[in-house]
Amino acid sequence: MATLAPKNIRQINETTLGISWNDGHESEFPVKILRENCPCANCIDEWSGKKLIVPGSIPDSIRPRNLKAVGLYAIQFEWSDGHDTGLYTHELLRQLCQCPECLIKK
Numbered sequence: 001m002a003t004l005a006p007k008n009i010r011q012i013n014e015t016t017l018g019i020s021w022n023d024g025h026e027s028e029f030p031v032k033i034l035r036e037n038c039p040c041a042n043c044i045d046e047w048s049g050k051k052l053i054v055p056g057s058i059p060d061s062i063r064p065r066n067l068k069a070v071g072l073y074a075i076q077f078e079w080s081d082g083h084d085t086g087l088y089t090h091e092l093l094r095q096l097c098q099c100p101e102c103l104i105k106k
């Protein structure tokens with residue numbers, strides 16, 4: 001089987017991003033959750049894996065301004081707060097899926 005990858009990424013509405021996967025799965029993400037789970041070194045302590053983002057510090061008005069595919073494995077988000085160092089691997093995005101099916105597994 002091919003490695004898991006997004007087939008299509010689209011903005012569903014102002015605050016929701018949708019991803020259709022190459023295995024047929026459909027994900028919807030509140031964009032704020034994606035920003036809160038930014039995996040870059042400024043947002044996650046590299047050694048402990050601890051989140052450095054203060055809970056509640058991401059405003060509801062946060063929006064992705066730009067998305068860029070990085071190689072075949074990740075998506076780089078540029079956020080409306082100017083933050084653009086997070087590389088979201090396809091694996092991470094799938095882990096963050098908020099659909100009922102995935103939430104049950106957590």
Ligand SMILES: [Zn+2]
Binds near residue numbers: 038040041044086
């Ligand atoms: Zn970050």
Ligand SMILES: [Zn+2]
Binds near residue numbers: 097100
């Ligand atoms: Zn899901």
